[in-house]
Amino acid sequence: MSDREQQKINHNPLLKIESVSKTFGGVQALRNISFDLHSGLIQGLIGPNGAGKTTLFNLITGIYKPDDGRIIFDNQHIQGRQVHELVRIGIARTFQNVEIFGSMNVIENVMVGRHVRSKCGFWGAVTRVPWMVREEKNTFDNAMEILSFVGIEELAYRKSSELPFGWQRLLEIARALASNPKLLLLDEPAAGLNATETRQLGHLLKKICATGITLLLVEHDMSLTMEICDRIVVLDQGKKLAEGTPKEVQSDAAVMAAYLGVEG
Amino acid sequence: MTQDRIIYGIFFLVITAIGFAVENHYYLQLLTIIGINTLLALGLNMLMGYAGQISLGHAAFYGIGAYTTAILTVHYNINPWMSLPCALFLAVLVAVIVGLPTLKLTGYYLGMGTLGFGMIVHILFREWSSLTGGASGFVGIPPLEIGPISFFPARNYFYLVWFTVLISFVFCKRLIKSRMGRALRAIHDSENAAKAVGINTRNMKLEIFVFSAALSALSGFFYAHMVSFISPESFSFLVSVKIVTMVVIGGMASIWGSLLGASLLTMLPEWLHSFSDFEMVVYGLILMLVMIITPQGLTRGILDIYERSRTTKNKP
Ligand SMILES: Nc1ncnc2c1ncn2[C@@H]1O[C@H](COP(=O)(O)OP(=O)(O)OP(=O)(O)O)[C@@H](O)[C@H]1O
Numbered sequence: 001m002s003d004r005e006q007q008k009i010n011h012n013p014l015l016k017i018e019s020v021s022k023t024f025g026g027v028q029a030l031r032n033i034s035f036d037l038h039s040g041l042i043q044g045l046i047g048p049n050g051a052g053k054t055t056l057f058n059l060i061t062g063i064y065k066p067d068d069g070r071i072i073f074d075n076q077h078i079q080g081r082q083v084h085e086l087v088r089i090g091i092a093r094t095f096q097n098v099e100i101f102g103s104m105n106v107i108e109n110v111m112v113g114r115h116v117r118s119k120c121g122f123w124g125a126v127t128r129v130p131w132m133v134r135e136e137k138n139t140f141d142n143a144m145e146i147l148s149f150v151g152i153e154e155l156a157y158r159k160s161s162e163l164p165f166g167w168q169r170l171l172e173i174a175r176a177l178a179s180n181p182k183l184l185l186l187d188e189p190a191a192g193l194n195a196t197e198t199r200q201l202g203h204l205l206k207k208i209c210a211t212g213i214t215l216l217l218v219e220h221d222m223s224l225t226m227e228i229c230d231r232i233v234v235l236d237q238g239k240k241l242a243e244g245t246p247k248e249v250q251s252d253a254a255v256m257a258a259y260l261g262v263e264g
Numbered sequence: 265m266t267q268d269r270i271i272y273g274i275f276f277l278v279i280t281a282i283g284f285a286v287e288n289h290y291y292l293q294l295l296t297i298i299g300i301n302t303l304l305a306l307g308l309n310m311l312m313g314y315a316g317q318i319s320l321g322h323a324a325f326y327g328i329g330a331y332t333t334a335i336l337t338v339h340y341n342i343n344p345w346m347s348l349p350c351a352l353f354l355a356v357l358v359a360v361i362v363g364l365p366t367l368k369l370t371g372y373y374l375g376m377g378t379l380g381f382g383m384i385v386h387i388l389f390r391e392w393s394s395l396t397g398g399a400s401g402f403v404g405i406p407p408l409e410i411g412p413i414s415f416f417p418a419r420n421y422f423y424l425v426w427f428t429v430l431i432s433f434v435f436c437k438r439l440i441k442s443r444m445g446r447a448l449r450a451i452h453d454s455e456n457a458a459k460a461v462g463i464n465t466r467n468m469k470l471e472i473f474v475f476s477a478a479l480s481a482l483s484g485f486f487y488a489h490m491v492s493f494i495s496p497e498s499f500s501f502l503v504s505v506k507i508v509t510m511v512v513i514g515g516m517a518s519i520w521g522s523l524l525g526a527s528l529l530t531m532l533p534e535w536l537h538s539f540s541d542f543e544m545v546v547y548g549l550i551l552m553l554v555m556i557i558t559p560q561g562l563t564r565g566i567l568d569i570y571e572r573s574r575t576t577k578n579k580p
C-alpha cells in the first residue's frame with residue numbers, strides 16, 4: 001500500500017467493512033455489505049435467522065475469507081489473515097454456542113485467553129527462567145482481575161463445564177477480554193439467559209464499552225439491543241437492510257416488514 | 265509447587281532404594297525396560313493425553329532413536345554420547361517433515377496418517393539391510409559409559425534410565441503447567457475456540473509432536489544401548505499400538521499414568537507366562553476389564569476410588 005493510501009485511511013473508523021460478499025455453495029450468505037464501526041461505541045448487528053450475522057463475524061475474525069470486498073481494522077487490511085494474528089492485533093470474539101474449555105477450571109480458561117499477550121514457549125516453560133515465572137504470575141493476576149470485573153471471581157477454581165449456562169457465557173466474555181481486545185464481537189450473548197441475567201449482561205457490556213473497547217453485538221433480544229446500542233445495522237438474507245440509531249432503525253418501514261414481521 | 269517437590273523427592277528415594285535393594289539382574293533389567301517404556305508413554309501422553317492428537321506411528325521415532333545410535337556407533341565408531349544428539353536431531357527433523365502435513369488431519373484421519381508413517385519407517389528398517397542389518401537385526405551396539413563409569417552393569421543402567429525418567433517428569437510437569445500446556449489442553453477441548461483466543465494451533469501441535477518424537481527417540485537410544493541387539497520387530501505397528509495402550513490404560517493427561525501404564529504393560533506378559541498358550545487371551549481380557557471398569561484409565565480410576573472412600577468416611 002502506498003503512503004498516500006495509508007494516509008487516507010488514518011483516523012478512519014476502527015472497523016470498516018467494504019462491499020464484502022460471501023457465498024457457501026449456492027447460498028449467498030452475504031452480498032455487498034458495507035458499514036463502519038467507530039471506536040468506543042456499541043454497535044448492534046441484527047437480522048432474522050440465516051441473515052448472515054455469524055458469517056460476518058467469521059469473516060471479521062478470519063475464519064473465512066470474503067469472496068469479495070475488503071475489511072479494514074485499525075488501518076490494516078485484514079481479509080485473508082490468520083485467526084490467531086487477528087486476535088493479536090485486537091479482535092476478540094465469543095461464540096453463538098458457548099465454546100469454553102470444559103476440562104479446565106474457570107481461571108485457567110481466562111489465562112488461556114491471555115495467550116497472545118504473553119510469550120513463554122517450550123524452553124521458557126521447562127527451564128522456568130525468572131521472567132517466565134513473572135509472566136505466569138502476571139497472567140494469573142490479570143485473569144483474576146478480569147474475573148472480578150465480570151463478577152465471577154468466586155468461581156475461579158470451579159470446573160468450567162460444571163457451571164450453569166449463564167456463567168459460562170460470562171466466562172467466555174472474560175476469556176475474550178483477557179486478550180486486551182480493541183474490538184469485541186459478541187454473538188448472541190443473551191441467548192439462554194433469563195431476564196435478570198440479561199439485565200446484568202447489559203450493564204456489563206456498557207462497563208466494557210466504558211473501558212474503551214468497541215463492541216459489535218449480534219442479539220435477538222430487542223429490548224437489550226435497543227437499550228445499549230449506539231448504532232444498529234440490520235441484515236436480512238445477506239443484504240444490508242438499514243443502518244442508524246436504534247430509533248431510526250425501529251421506525252424504518254423495511255425493517256418492520258422484513259424483520260419484525262409487521263406489515264408497513 | 266512445593267507439593268510437587270515432595271513428590272519428586274519421594275520418587276527419587278524410591279528409585280534409589282529399589283536400585284539398592286534389587287540384586288537380581290533380571291529384575292533390574294525388567295525395571296529398566298519399564299523406565300524406557302515410561303519415557304515412551306510419557307512422550308505419547310504429552311501429544312495424545314494433553315493435546316488430544318493421536319499417533320499410531322510412534323514406534324517409528326522409537327526406532328529412529330535406536331537405529332541412528334546403532335548405525336553411528338557401530339558403522340562410524342562415534343561415541344554414543346555424540347550419537348544421542350544426532351538421534352534426537354533426526355527424530356525432530358522427521359517429526360517436522362511428517363507433522364507439517366499430517367497434523368492438519370484430525371481424528372481417524374490423523375490416526376491413519378501416522379499409522380502409514382509408522383509402517384513406512386518399519387519397512388525401511390527391515391529392507392534397508394546394508395544400513396540396518398535388515399530383518400535379522402543389528403548386533404554389537406556398544407554399552408554406554410562416562411569416563412570410568414560404565415553403564416554396562418544392570419544397576420548403573422537402571423539408575424541412568426530412571427533418573428532420566430525423573431527429569432523428564434519434572435520437565436513435562438512444568439510444560440503442562442505453563443502457557444504452552446494450557447494452550448495444548450485448549451486445543452484438546454476445542455480447536456475452534458483455541459484459535460479464537462489466538463493460539464497458533466498448527467505450530468503448537470507441531471511443537472508438541474516434535475517434543476513427543478524426541479522423547480521417543482531418547483527412549484530408543486536407551487533401549488539400543490541396553491540390549492545391544494535391535495531388530496525391526498521392536499519398532500513395528502504392534503509396538504505403536506502398545507504405546508497407545510500404555511497411555512490409555514495408565515490414564516490420558518496424567519504423567520504418573522504413563523508410569524503406571526508402562527509398568528502394567530511391561531510386567532503383564534511376565535506374569536502371564538504361566539498361562540502359556542492362553543497368555544494373549546488373558547492379556548487382552550485384563551486390558552478390556554481395565555477399560556470397562558475405569559474408562560478414564562487406571563490413575564483416574566484409583567483416584568476416584570480414593571476420593572469416594574474419603575467422602576463416605578467423612579459422612580456421619
Ligand atoms: N460453513 C457454512 N457452510 C455452508 N453454509 C453456511 C455456512 N455458514 C453459514 N452458512 C449459511 O449462510 C447463511 C447465513 O448463516 P449465518 O449463520 O451467518 O446466519 P445468522 O444470521 O448468524 O443466523 P442465526 O440468527 O440463526 O444465528 C445461512 O443460510 C447458512 O445456512
Ligand SMILES: [Mg+2]
Pocket residue numbers: 053054055096187
Ligand atoms: Mg448466528
